[in-house]
Amino acid sequence: xxxxxxxxxxxxxxxxxxxxxxxxxxxxxxxxxxxxxxxxxxxxxxxxxxxxxxxxxxxxxxxxxxxxxxxxxxxxxxxxxxxxxxxxxxxxxxxxxxxxxxxxxxxxxxxxxxxxxxxxxxxxxxxxxxxxxxxxxxxxxxxxxxxxxxxxxxxxxxxxxxxxxxxxxxxxxxxxxxxxxxxxxxxxxxxxxxxxxxxxxxxxxxxxxxx
Numbered sequence: 010x011x012x013x014x015x016x017x018x019x020x021x022x023x024x025x026x027x028x029x030x031x032x033x034x035x036x037x038x039x040x041x042x043x044x045x046x047x048x049x050x051x052x053x054x055x056x057x058x059x060x061x062x063x064x065x066x067x068x069x070x071x072x073x074x075x076x077x078x079x080x081x082x083x084x085x086x087x088x089x090x091x092x093x094x095x096x097x098x099x100x101x102x103x104x105x106x107x108x109x110x111x112x113x114x115x116x117x118x119x120x121x122x123x124x125x126x127x128x129x130x131x132x133x134x135x136x137x138x139x140x141x142x143x144x145x146x147x148x149x150x151x152x153x154x155x156x157x158x159x160x161x162x163x164x165x166x167x168x169x170x171x172x173x174x175x176x177x178x179x180x181x182x183x184x185x186x187x188x189x190x191x192x193x194x195x196x197x198x199x200x201x202x203x204x205x206x207x208x209x210x211x212x213x214x215x216x217x218x219x220x
Contacts, residue, residue, distance in 0.1 A: 048156075117178075134161045145158050145160050145205075157184050158205075
């Protein structure tokens with residue numbers, strides 16, 4: 010079977026919860042070099058196993074091109090395309106709240122390029138926020154080994170400024186000011202729900218994390 014991947018990239022190794030969930034005996038630094046996606050998957054499995062939250066990666070839509078039917082009861086896919094996801098990377102539920110977010114990485118050291126997001130992703134998050142969902146972006150500065158959770162409302166601000174002729178990136182210093190740094194730990198590897206708790210608490214007090 011021939012499968013065509015977006016931008017010529019091949020998918021990462023399949024994630025297996027039972028095999029890949031970190032154990033208490035692993036060092037915090039044992040998995041340095043992991044992709045942000047893998048780090049989030051490990052964290053989500055930790056939350057799921059302890060009934061804290063149910064958050065999963067959205068499946069990538071596949072467009073079938075050629076299918077053979079050697080039998081009425083069986084079909085063989087000969088050619089297919091992995092299409093670009095229509096919205097964001099992850100969604101789920103936590104403390105009765107809908108959670109929706111995307112994960113991005115950059116090798117830049119001073120800023121995050123906004124071109125890494127697509128208009129349909131921003132529009133999707135805007136609609137989710139309007140319905141009371143909690144949306145954000147995970148941004149990882151790979152060479153610096155720094156991970157931040159940036160609330161969608163902050164992302165919208167910089168996106169709209171760019172469309173009005175502003176900067177085409179978000180400075181690292183701005184992300185540090187308006188986002189939440191997610192420090193690595195043993196289990197979960199990225200304890201990002203602590204930041205989500207702060208967002209929920211701020212909303213309850215009528216203080217919205219906006220620029």
